[in-house]
Amino acid sequence: MEFFIASGPIGETPAGLLTLGQLMISLVIIYLASKVGGELALRLGQPAVLGELVAGLAVGVSGLRLVDPEQPVLLLLAQIGVTLLLFEIGLESDLRSLLKVGPQSLGVGLVGMLLPFGFGYAVMKAYGATDLVSIFAGAAMTATSIGISAKVLADLGYLKRLEGRIILGAAVLDDILGVIVLAVVSGIAGGNGLEPLVLLQTIGTSIGFLVGAIVLGNLGLPLFLRVVRALRTRGELLTASLVFAFALAYLAEQLGSAAIIGAFAAGLVLSETDRRHDIEARLRPVTDFFLPVFFITVGAGVNLALLGNSQSLTLALALTATAVLGKLVAGYAAFGSQANKLAIGAGMVPRGEVGLIFASVGLGSGILVGVNHTAVVTMVILTTFLGPLLLGLVLKPAAPAKTKEAETF
Secondary structure: OOOOOOOOOOOOOOOOOOOHHHHHHHHHHHHHHHHHHHHHHHHOOOOHHHHHHHHHHHHOOOOOOOOOOOOHHHHHHHHHHHHHHHHHHHHHOOHHHHHHOOHHHHHHHHHHHHHHHHHHHHHHHHOOOOHHHHHHHHHHOOOOOHHHHHHHHHHHOOOOOHHHHHHHHHHHHHHHHHHHHHHHHHHHHHHHOOOHHHHHHHHHHHHHHHHHHHHHHHHHHHHHHHHHHHOOOOOHHHHHHHHHHHHHHHHHHHOOOOHHHHHHHHHHHHOOOOOHHHHHHHHHHHHHHHHHHHHHHHHHOOOHHHHOOHHHHHHHHHHHHHHHHHHHHHHHHOOOOOOOHHHHHHHOOOOHHHHHHHHHHHHHOOOOOHHHHHHHHHHHHHHHHHHHHHHHHHOOOOOOOOOHHHHOO
């Protein structure tokens, strides 16, 4: 069956690319699907990202086939959306607060990354997957969606309590470690291979770039702020911030790391400025323009027909079960704390948009395709749904009063 919006040459448009009119109607469908799906999910008490993924399923290869998830123009817009998302995550991260949350968050974050990765790798190998495919699946299972967990914790009145602080600290650590893991798997996808020395070089480059960018970036912050204050044109703060983020993204890629680690580093650097909240406020509309393209195209690329046989369905469910189990066990790594450890594990379950980035990189590289890609995205969707549900069952709504334990570790 052909897609409703066929790609083809019109005038000087290169073969296979959308014309301007086709791009416009594709974006209309994407934004409408994104808003309808997101609004319905919120009204049902679920994260908006879950509704956007389901909406992508509805307009993609598993549904009406209105959006072609393999269109180069849409894929490029989606990649920009991912870059902006990592920039925004960096802006919202606070390294100083992370250092203050104590060893509990460190233990939960590390176990919550290593255990799901091992589970995912083992499950894929048991189903006959190659090492590369197994690595990508395992990497996708390391993620934690800090935005989804924070929203549920806030609704329950636990955001400032001990459980909430450990969960958020561990989730921030997962973000930082996850970006490094993503840089490594991106290098593998780019042809760097699985040789131990090459892997160590990729890891070293990613960590070195991240640390170096933060150190040098902080030294250059006064100059950045002086330049921004001197500008008089419209959008001076947003433009300067995007130039900084995209420049670091380009530099990271040129040095053998991944563009997204550069964007993330830029966010971490700018999060230390007194203009942090202003940058976030101005960046949000730009991210809101590109990010729906990413969510909808990811959902549109999932072919549910591939889960029609028992083996494929079993793979998706096995990944989901081990993904949930790995994070629940990680909650018990909050050693020496009186916090509800099952609640901490439940708060780490949602993969959300972060897990989708891993699946998207795997798909774009041609490594995580077909049944394997569909199984991984299904895992992301199910954990995104189950995380808030489990957290709501484990934690009863509480008054926002602070306890002595919530103040200190």
